[in-house]
Amino acid sequence: MGVHNTNIKESFFQKHKATIAYSICLALLLFLLKWLELRFIIFDHSLEIYIGAIAVIFTSLGIWLALKLSKPKIKTVVVEKEVYINKSENFVLNESMVTELELSKRELEVLSLMAEGCSNQEIADRLFVSLSTVKTHNQNLFEKLDVKRRTQAIEMGKRLSLIP
Amino acid sequence: MGVHNTNIKESFFQKHKATIAYSICLALLLFLLKWLELRFIIFDHSLEIYIGAIAVIFTSLGIWLALKLSKPKIKTVVVEKEVYINKSENFVLNESMVTELELSKRELEVLSLMAEGCSNQEIADRLFVSLSTVKTHNQNLFEKLDVKRRTQAIEMGKRLSLIP
DNA sequence: ATTGTTTTCGTACTAAAGAAGGATAAATCA
DNA sequence: TGATTTATCCTTCTTTAGTACGAAAACAAT
Structure with a gap:
């Protein structure tokens, strides 16, 4: 219904947009982790908190990734619609x-x-x-x-x- | 079409099965992490590997969670069912x-x-x-x-x- | 070629339907 | 109350429908 592939390269970019975004996010997160590591090294009694934060962040990342990349689940519901047909319009001789x-x-x-x-x-x-x-x-x-x-x-x- | 709620409690359990499973997994993972922590504390040069493992594990967990919990999109298919009616039996005066x-x-x-x-x-x-x-x-x-x-x-x- | 069915056509008559006119009582509406 | 609609009834006349015969072609099957 009205889908126009104006540019194949653009379409390719569209398809891999999520992957690229994921890569950038991963890079940023690694920088963040490095920074967090340095800070938590100093107060290394807070290692559990650090790990917890990592767990939460990567769980969220996983959820986001899955929602972005997964094919949508399709549940098919069959609805029967009654179509009334006039008997006289399809007459069959007895x-x-x-x-x-x-x-x-x-x-x-x-x-x-x-x-x-x-x-x-x-x-x-x-x-x-x-x-x-x-x-x-x-x-x-x-x-x-x-x-x-x-x-x-x-x-x-x-x-x-x-x-x- | 033929949906029967035989037991409300069962239905409730069914709905939250994924959540319960997640809770159990989380608990197991925390034990695993505690164990891994102890092991990696000894070889604490491997902290990056440890964090990487955590990231991978929780990303996977997030993905799994999202796939389990995401609501399926409902696709409605209308099937036309022909119903032949006797014109005289349901006559309505014009x-x-x-x-x-x-x-x-x-x-x-x-x-x-x-x-x-x-x-x-x-x-x-x-x-x-x-x-x-x-x-x-x-x-x-x-x-x-x-x-x-x-x-x-x-x-x-x-x-x-x-x-x- | 004969037989039986279908389709066709006819006449004479009777019964029913339809056209055209007018008329009256009751109900409904303004 | 007055006007209109609805339902009723009538007569006269014409047309159509239906009945009760009979009978001749056309056609298929044996």
Whole structure:
């Protein structure tokens, strides 16, 4: 997302910045220790304090180093997000029901056009057949679906997944 | 997802395990240092080596500590889970559309009975009104929904979430 | 070639739906 | 209170839907 390597040398410096910083810190600390050594040599009863200080300093250094140089631990949390899908948008024809009711292709076509709100004449025009033919299909459909009206046929057709 | 706190004390111990381990290590190291001190006091020209060893040990300790105690970064992965829902089973009426189209309660009732496949006479019987009344409602409905037939009204009603 | 299914088309009739007009009572709102 | 909305009911007429037959092609399978 928008990462631009403007300069490879700069990138190299970036990567080793922590190491360089560590080197400089180490050098400074050695000077500090030398100085501390000289001072504590004089009061060498305080050796425990000296060692304690060293322990604390280097522990901190270690922690800092580790945090800087270690790859971040990644804990992956999987969140399931429910995506609601409209059933009608991925309609699958109930073919077993078509077989069971012995519905022909033409009858299914007529049924779906019916469900779209077409009149018998409109269905006839769209299927290039006569009004009489559509009426015959209707009769057969109503008998097979065991209904009395086209509106009931639409209802039944949707319930049986014959139409979307 | 399925996280069970079986024992709070155990959980507490778990959380502070690293700290306790650190304490024990520190104690052991102090003993070691005391021993090393005694040995190096004899050969006290080797003080630099002694300090160097301490530095290395505590740096390592710091690194180990940091790695143990640092909190992992949480990476959230969203997994989309498809949930197929039956549109009719959780139907919510599109009330804004009802308001927009200025549909009355009665008209909606008529529309839903229409969608169930009722004839005008059946609708009249179920609503305890006359056939004429139902026809009037139908006319108003068709005009408001901008359709010409009852089947189209059903289609439009479903599309606009006016009926299940 | 025969059989059976699907699709097609027809007529005549009845039932239902829809259009267009007006009208009334009750409820609601300003 | 007056105005508006909602729901109710009516008649007349036209259109559409549905019923009940019959029957001719088209097509696939045997």
